[in-house]
Amino acid sequence: MSRVLITGGSGFIGTNLVDYHLKNGDIVCSLDNVEPRNKGHNPYYKKVNLLHKEGILKAFKEFQPDYIYHLAARTDLNGAAEQDYLANTVGLENVIECCNQLPQLKRVVFSSSRLVCKIGYSPKNYEDYCPTTAYGYSKVYGEKIIKEMPGRNWSWCIVRPTSIWGPWFSVPYRNFFNAVQKGVYFHPMNLKVLKSFGYVGNTVYQLANLMEASLEKVNKKTFYLGDYDPIDVYPFAKLIAHEFGSRDPFQIPIFFLISLAKIGDIFQKFGFSAPLTSFRLSNLNTPMLHDLHDLQGVIGPLPYDLKSGIKETVLWMKGEK
Known part of the structure; x- marks a missing residue:
């Protein structure tokens, strides 16, 4: 204790x-x-x-x-x-x-x-x-x-x-889960986007183990926090949709998303909220990968895989409502 x-x-x-x-x-x-x-x-x-x-x-x-x-x-x-x-x-x-x-x-x-x-x-x-x-x-x-x-x-x-998600989350990843659940998340067609994400159950496990690790492994060092394997955004969205019982997210041509983002830019310029802007689209389309091998060497295997993390998150979201 x-x-x-x-x-x-x-x-x-x-x-x-x-x-x-x-x-x-x-x-x-x-x-x-x-x-x-x-x-x-x-x-x-x-x-x-x-x-x-x-x-x-x-x-x-x-x-x-x-x-x-x-x-x-x-x-x-x-x-x-x-x-x-x-x-x-x-x-x-x-x-x-x-x-x-x-x-x-x-x-x-x-x-x-x-x-x-x-x-x-x-x-x-x-x-x-x-x-x-x-x-x-x-x-x-x-x-x-x-x-x-x-x-x-x-x-x-x-x-x-990195990009951490799970129970008790809010903007922006809660919005992503909500959009997938409601069927209003649109993914760029034929675009594979790899990102370093982390389920929060794994994140707190990593934090607690960094606190307990031997001095020579962690003292005065820096670590990225996240799940060791990057996620591909579209399959990730499909797994979320299936857990909610929603349809698979639509894939639409990138030029159409660019047009929608420019319209969103105009709304944002005049003080209105927009679900898609050029800034958000750029973040979506840009790979975001971090090397977590040093963290993995200290922590070892994580307690949650992707599917179990999604299941826990969806259960929490349903219970919150």
Whole structure:
């Protein structure tokens, strides 16, 4: 039994991680600035703002964690400048300073983002950055803050979640599942798109095992989080449709999707929501592959295959309604 503290415990991955450690019999504290999306987690929740160092320190010292997952961050892409993402930089510095005042702390897992590089870019190494958004830049700066820390009494590693999906998810992958269920997802005809995705049940298993792995395997290292084998988007969508009992998604010519996306751009320009824009279409069509062999070498086999992950997710979605 360990004392596990999770910042961002009300988020998607955080919610699943709280569940994982509670089922494991650990003593859990969840810190966030919003209430838990799983109301069963209310007894373990404390409201904390990353920009208020005194509040963080108070919560840390009261709980005295053995292990900390730092998942809390501003993650949307709506900010125009790095100043909009102070939670990811100043907030991170606050967390690190507070960690240094916990003599019993053993390890911290810091969550970064795959968007430290633009979609489709294959970095040469973990110091090869190529962000295109203010959010991505804030995460690059955050990684540098962590890597440039002076020596600590606790070990650490950085994780970059890929496209994670599963129970308790929201935008954008919840929208994808909804579109497939309703029969309104359209895939470009004859286009094979491979992407590094991850079922959240596997993701929290990976996180927990990174926390427990031997020092030489993880300390001061960076890992992408995701299922080891990439998914092909159209067969993935078909499996989701079959689990819902829906028809197979339509495949339509790419030029038609481009036309629809341009119409969506016009709607978006005037402040209206559009299901398809040129930006979203580009993301859909662009392969997104990450090398997870180093993570696989540390973690080994995962508990869920693709079909079982989809089944668990669809059951959760049906139960939520």
